[in-house]
Amino acid sequence: MSDQVLNYLTENRDRLLNKLKEFLAIQSISTDSLHKSDVRQAADFLYAYLENIGFDQMEIIETPGHPLVFAEYNQAGKNAPTVLFYGHYDVQPVDPIEEWKSDPFSPEVRDGRLYARGSSDDKGQVFMQLAVFEAYMKTKGKIPVNVKVCIEGEEEIGSEHLYQTLYDKKDIFEADFAVISDSGMVAKNQPTILYGLKGFTGIEIRVDGPDHDLHSGMYGGAIRNPNMALAHILASMKNMDEVVTVDGFYDDVEPLSDAERKLIETVAGEDYAQATGAPSTASEKGYTAKEHTMARPTFEVNGMYGGYQGEGTKTIIPASATAKITCRLVPGQDPIKVQQLLKAHVDKAAPSGVKVTVKKEKLSANAYKVEPDHPLIKKAAESYTKAFGKETVYVRMGGSIPVVEWIEGLYHIPIVLLGFGTPEDRLHSPNESFPLDSYDKGMETLVYYWETFTEN
Ligand SMILES: [Zn+2]
Structure with missing residues (x-):
């Protein structure tokens, strides 16, 4: 059962949160060449963390730009599936700095939110995944799935070298499905499955x-x-x-x-006219x-x-x-x-x-969709509901996430978007933050999710 794993997260909460703060304190702004060594430091941080919690193999993959952190865990057994976990450790610049109420790289908790650049996008969400892997390792001695970790340092500058790396290193990244935690929920504490993106x-x-x-x-x-x-x-x-x-x-x-x-229909959705100031909505007939x-x-x-x-x-x-x-x-x-x-x-x-x-136009992308009743998606929805105590809603999004299309196009595997951000997180803006209750419940969700892969 997952109790032990959850207890571990509770008992080690302060220590883990401090570790996350250490990660957030690294100024890994990928677009700014003055921060090139900070970006590398964030990659080194992940390497050390993954090594420390017991991953079998780690590698810092060099690219012409910023490096990518690869790690593999393969002790879950032959029958256990292999998951490719994608995230990014680079962050957006902090300007305008004078609008921040606390230093963007001195993480601070105020009113139940952790304030720091990257707290939501995406260091916080990456860390939640790794902390749950740690909790499994330290209590059960193993993670229920085999894991391949792919955490890049160029997402905020268009993932310039990611496609090529995924293409060249197909043999090492290949997996049965992918999990990405770099998105959000439609509202705080409203479990959300994002199952489609537009092209x-x-x-x-x-x-x-x-x-x-x-x-x-x-x-x-x-x-x-x-x-x-x-x-x-x-x-x-x-x-x-x-x-x-x-x-x-x-x-x-x-x-x-x-x-x-x-x-x-079940998604609460916003009042488009009110939110935008347009006199009324206009949509395709029918x-x-x-x-x-x-x-x-x-x-x-x-x-x-x-x-x-x-x-x-x-x-x-x-x-x-x-x-x-x-x-x-x-x-x-x-x-x-x-x-x-x-x-x-x-x-x-x-x-x-x-x-x-x-x-x-040169830029084009395919749409992405996974069937909402796919077993991997159902497991995710159930895990969300168990942790947050609320029915999960299913949404498709008008936007695109390039990495999703690339993984789909190159590996042809289902992709599960396990996002925990909230609309109030202020991604890319001053005073980015992440709610600590979402942090706790998000990790609980992940514990339940991986639990469903345990062999009986
Ligand atoms: Zn992101």
Whole structure:
């Protein structure tokens, strides 16, 4: 039973919390070259900690940037599954420093929250995982699963060398499933399973007319206006019902099942209009705002510019106009294919009298989803509920987490996102903090989770 493990965490709470504070005190700001040796120090800290608690093999994997900490534990037995645990030990810069109520690298507890840069994102959550491994080792002599640890030092600067490392070292990182603790719950103490992320793609449309801005009195009526041409093209891509009218856009979209719609319905969710100040919400016809944000693809014009934008009037026909478009995609959609569909639509919609060019954005990502009733997910939901004493809600997110897509794409394994952050943690901002009751209950969740893998 897990009692012994939980008792260990209680009895050693002060010592473990001090250890976490030691980890948080290291100024591992990955973007700032002045902190290069601090970043390394954080990697060394993890290496020593993992070695100390009894991992079998540790390695600091060098990259052209900051190193990655690898460690392996393989004493759980042949029949036990192997989990790949991913996290990051680097942190965001602290500016503006004067807004911090306490030093970002002198961790301080106030009103039940631990204040420090990285307390939530992601050192605190990484440490919780390692402390639970320690508790298992010290009480049971083993962890119920074999573990491969991958903790990188470049997440906050775009994980520049992670993909290559995961690609090159597939043999050492390969596992049956992955666990990531670098996300949050929809509300404090509301157990949350994040089981889907959106993909991403984008294009830029440029409309060129005359080779310079023209006098509208002299040429209006003879020359097509690029701004207007662009407006026509954009209007032909999505209608007033928020339905994308690009041929084939929805072809590969995985339909939203009734079961999932029910799941989405149970999430308390925010009042989008109230939270944003918009007069009302607008979602794809046939879907609620929650359904559209979580589980349906979107098409956004992120920026458009062309012509005179200063005060007063200027009677011109502008030489050119540009629009930047990105789409958030759902499972089934191939970002490259969607990009081609967008381009084909624009090419067809381009009116005469202007030259229309489409630039494909380089950045693209596939959507990710694990079935909410996957046994690994169910175990996680049950563990959350047991620790927090509350039903777990299931959500999909409009954003993307690159590492999730990479692990999925390279290793084809299920990924369980066990996040414990809260919306009030102020990630990347001054006064980042993490609630200590989430810290305790989060570790309890992990104890129950790993417990489910114990062989009978
Ligand atoms: Zn993070």
